[in-house]
Amino acid sequence: MTQKEFEERTGLKLSADGYTEVEECYMNTDLDKDAFCKLWMDNPTALKEIERKTxxxxxxxxxxxxxxxxxxxxxxxxxxxxxxxxxxxxxxxxxxxxxxxxxxxxxxxxxxxxxxxxxxx
Structure with a gap:
């Protein structure tokens, strides 16, 4: 997922450095873009647990x-x-x-x- 796609789905605006954390987390999961962005916004703790277990x-x-x-x-x-x-x-x-x-x-x-x-x- 690109930074632009993430920002469009979440409404957040991130610096390139800020997006690095998002990209790393996304690549460490098997979630589709929409599910990932929803979890990023609604339940970051659950997202981190999914990342850890994946x-x-x-x-x-x-x-x-x-x-x-x-x-x-x-x-x-x-x-x-x-x-x-x-x-x-x-x-x-x-x-x-x-x-x-x-x-x-x-x-x-x-x-x-x-x-x-x-x-x-």
Whole structure:
């Protein structure tokens, strides 16, 4: 959202520096422009809480992504089917296979059976 759009929706006039806080907060949420501006005016405390939780969810998503990549790598390194199963439980069969193929890992027999089942659907 541009500064002009924000000002039109809220009736506020901000300096460029003042708008920086608005823009940062807006980019840290998944709210549409109208909902964001309404909260900015009506309930800034709730908006800050939404921003905080959205940032936290994004961080947790990235952490989960890294953890599943580690599980896939370790399952490959140690031929550990329990780690493979945990990775699949976390990200699903299709994403597990996609990541494993993207890393250039050979498919295990269990992976080939899984892929065959997916392709038959």
């Amino acid at each position: 940032v936290l969810v994004r961080e947790l998503y990235e952490e989960r992504k890294c953890l599943t990549n580690l599980l896939i790598d370790q399952a490959e390194k140690w031929s550990a089917s329990d780690l493979r199963e945990r990775a699949i439980a976390m990200i699903g069969e299709k994403e597990y296979l996609r990541r494993k193929i993207a890393k250039g890992y050979n498919l295990w027999d269990a992976d080939k059976k899984l892929l065959d089942e997916i392709l038959r659907k």
